[in-house]
Amino acid sequence: MDTAKAVALRAKNEHFSWKDCFEKFANPFSDEIRAEALPVLAVTTTSGTGSHVTQASVISDSINKEKLTLFHSCLFPKESFVDPDFMRTVPQTTTAVTGFDAMCHAMESYFNPRANMLTETLSLQAISIIVETLPLVLEDPENIELREKLAYADTLAGICLSNAGAEAPHPIAETINGYFPKMAHGETLALVYPNYLSHASTAIPNKIETLIQILKNYRPSKDTGSLGELASETMKDFLRAIGLDKPFTFAGDKDALVQELKEKLFFNLPLTDSKQMQEILAKSL
Amino acid sequence: MDTAKAVALRAKNEHFSWKDCFEKFANPFSDEIRAEALPVLAVTTTSGTGSHVTQASVISDSINKEKLTLFHSCLFPKESFVDPDFMRTVPQTTTAVTGFDAMCHAMESYFNPRANMLTETLSLQAISIIVETLPLVLEDPENIELREKLAYADTLAGICLSNAGAEAPHPIAETINGYFPKMAHGETLALVYPNYLSHASTAIPNKIETLIQILKNYRPSKDTGSLGELASETMKDFLRAIGLDKPFTFAGDKDALVQELKEKLFFNLPLTDSKQMQEILAKSL
CATH class of the missing domain: 3.40.50.1970 (Rossmann fold)
Structure with a gap:
């Protein structure tokens, strides 16, 4: 498209x-x-x-x-x-990475200060549907009702994204993808998200608490200290459930890579300035 | 307009x-x-x-x-x-009758079988906002934040109505208004709603339960028997809170009037056939 x-x-x-x-x-x-x-x-x-x-x-x-x-x-x-019907035979990995991408559109448009009453409601509905449906569709890929719900959530999330915009995870993940074009966009987003949520929990604690509430089945059992840590661990648990909890592996000089990628993130976003984006990137690789 | x-x-x-x-x-x-x-x-x-x-x-x-x-x-x-800002000085009665009209658009588009996942979500949001906001704006008419919420809910409710359509209360109320053009549309809807909800509770019990949940502050304290009675009494309580709990008064021959109006309701709707509409009309006058 x-x-x-x-x-x-x-x-x-x-x-x-x-x-x-x-x-x-x-x-x-x-x-x-x-x-x-x-x-x-x-x-x-x-x-x-x-x-x-x-x-x-x-x-x-x-x-x-x-x-x-x-x-x-x-x-x-x-x-x-x-x-x-066109999604019925989408392979598991593709379903997971694209489903998580749609969830990121919903999360980032929800976090973005440009969000309004309408987009916030629709973003939260999209997140809720994906959190509930994506793990199920990975177990039962040909279930057309589940596929329909995901398609609806993807559409909602796109509408919210087009009106409220993305936040830091998208440009950070795309910077990584520029160097690693064979990694799926959803994979690089999965690398970034736990660290991003930890950052966002200080900027928008109420919204992060609402997100954790939706992800309640993935809350780690052990009590974590801060909201940031709780958000990060909860997201890791969800990523594990959809098979996207893979660490970044790189055979070359990782420090040099991180330095090179950081230089691409020189602009500020409403919730996250360039320095914070660079820190999130460094922690995620 | x-x-x-x-x-x-x-x-x-x-x-x-x-x-x-x-x-x-x-x-x-x-x-x-x-x-x-x-x-x-x-x-x-x-x-x-x-x-x-x-x-x-x-x-x-x-x-x-x-x-x-x-x-x-x-x-x-x-x-x-x-x-x-244009609504800041709208008189109390007009605020009540138009606000209830908007709530009816949201309720009927929610009840209508034509509703879809998107319109249902937005209808429920509109109902929730109006239930919470309308009684407050009647106490504090110049509160611009409350007026803004109502304006948003009215817009959502209209969008849902235009996509999912109205149900029986609208044609019944409009039939009454044809004879009593000086009654506000919201007033005739208020006459019809308690009896309509009682009817709808057998056709769509889950949706009526969701509505009662949103209206929970208006649930009568005494235990009512059936879901229909509970829905009807809850709605009466809400109508009382916004000053729309007035009975129908008519100096002429009410039986003849009811008979004449009933004849105008000769068509069927998905949830309510013409006979049921005629019964709801007769009970409401």
Whole structure:
């Protein structure tokens, strides 16, 4: 879907170089540059990226080892077809990583200060459905009712993301993916999330407590000290339940890698400044 | 807003008589008749009718003593302005009757079998906000934060209504309003609701239990026998809290009136057939 969106944008804007495109279409909530794209009909085959209901197109630049995003309201698909029947045979690992990606869209749009009453409600519903459904669908992959619930949650999460935006885990995970394009986006998000939640628990404690409440079946039995630690351990337990609790392994010079990746995170987000993003990245690798 | 919508439709469809219009534009979910309307910019001044986000235009026919509705997707306003500042000075009675109308949109769209996961969630949020906020705003009418919450709930309820549709209380109440146009729509709904809930509790007991749970502060202390009675008494308690617990008074021949009104309710709805609607009407007057 994201490739189709990028092609649709380029087809109507050939006067821009790709470099121009990534510079001009960098803000999810600004349409200062007037642009058109060919109409895109999106068909989801995973639950998912949410891209069928967002203004984003994520593109990997393998030469510069970057994963970049184009944003513009003309990148919303004209129509989207969400049929859980297409997800019936999605392999377990893909179901897990894409399902966790959708859950991250719901969590980050919930955490983001841009969230409003409507997106918060829908984000929380999407998180609740995924927490309940994703572990079950991994056990019973052809269950069409569970697949339908996940497809609905993915769609909700995408709607919330397109209105409230992502938070720090997405750019941190995408920075890692720029260097490790074979890792799934959901895998790099899983690396980052426990440490991110620990950070976010000081910035938005009430929202983190609500999240932990939804994840209550995954709360570790031993009493952890701080809210940050509890959030981090709870998330690790959930990631274990969906098979995404793998540590980062790297044969080369990890310190040099971390240093190189940190330099890519030079911008601030509403809840997380660049220094904090760099720290979360370093802890996660 | 509803008058503006009807005028906007007529301006583009002068080849239809008004009678044609009410016959052709009678189904909220059918656009079989291709039609255009002038673009309407809606500005809400109450919370409310939800009309700023619906495909409906409710029109009173004082000669035939009827309150009728035009439905077509071209009747969705092009833009709507919802500014709680405009509601700051709305009188108490108007706040109560319009607020209860919005709550009815949320309840009926929730009860309707056409409801889906998304509309059910939003309907329940709208009901919860109104149950919590409406009694408070009646005590503190200029509180802009409360007015904003009500305006949001009215908008949600309208969105749910436009997607899932109303149930029996709306046509029953509108039949009464056809004869008593000076009664507010929210007043006639208040007459009908306790008896309607009693009926609905056998058709959709789980949904009625969820509603009673939201209305828990208004549950009567004495133990009532059936779920229907409990729902009915709980609703009466809430109506008392917002000053809408007035009985129907009529100086003329009430039996003749009831008979005449019953004859207008000759169609079936998914949860309530015409005979049941006639019974609810008779009990409510």
